Amino acid sequence: MLNINKIHHAAIICSDYAKSKAFYTEVLGLPVIRETYRAERNSYKLDLLVGKDHQIELFSFPGAPPRPSYPEAQGLRHLAFEVDDIEEAVQKLQNQGVAVEPVRIDETTGKRFTFFSDPDALPLELYEK
Incomplete structure (x- = not known):
C-alpha cells in the first residue's frame, strides 16, 4: 500500500490563459508561486498557492478539447x-x-x-x- 500524505495539487487546462490567470489570481486571490512558458509546447504553466501548502497548476495547451458536459460528466x-x-x-x-x-x-x-x-x-x- 502507498503511504500518501496529502493531495499536492490539482491541474486545470484552460481555454484562455490570460482570462483564467486573471480569474484565479485576481478574483480568487490565489498567489503565484511561479509562471513558466514552455516554448516547445507553446504552453504556459502557472503554479498557484492554495492555503499554506496546496497548489493548483493552471495550464494552457493550444487546441485542447472542451469539457464534455456539465455537471455530471465522468472524471x-x-x-x-x-x-x-x-x-x-x-x-x-x-x-x-x-x-x-x-x-x-x-x-x-x-x-x-x-x-x-x-x-x-x-x-x-x-x-x-
Whole structure:
C-alpha cells in the first residue's frame, strides 16, 4: 500500500490563459508561486498557492478539447475550496461579477456550501469550515 500524505495539487487546462490567470489570481486571490512558458509546447504553466501548502497548476495547451458536459460528466466532478465565512466569500465573488448558486446545507455534515464556475465552466465549490 502507498503511504500518501496529502493531495499536492490539482491541474486545470484552460481555454484562455490570460482570462483564467486573471480569474484565479485576481478574483480568487490565489498567489503565484511561479509562471513558466514552455516554448516547445507553446504552453504556459502557472503554479498557484492554495492555503499554506496546496497548489493548483493552471495550464494552457493550444487546441485542447472542451469539457464534455456539465455537471455530471465522468472524471473530476468539481474542485472545492474551504472558507471560514461562506457569506463573505460569496459576496466577494459577486462583487467581482461571478455568478454564485444559492448557499445550501450539506445533509451529511450540516456545513454550508455553494457552487460557481471558472471561465471555462469548471465547477468550483465553496465549503464552509
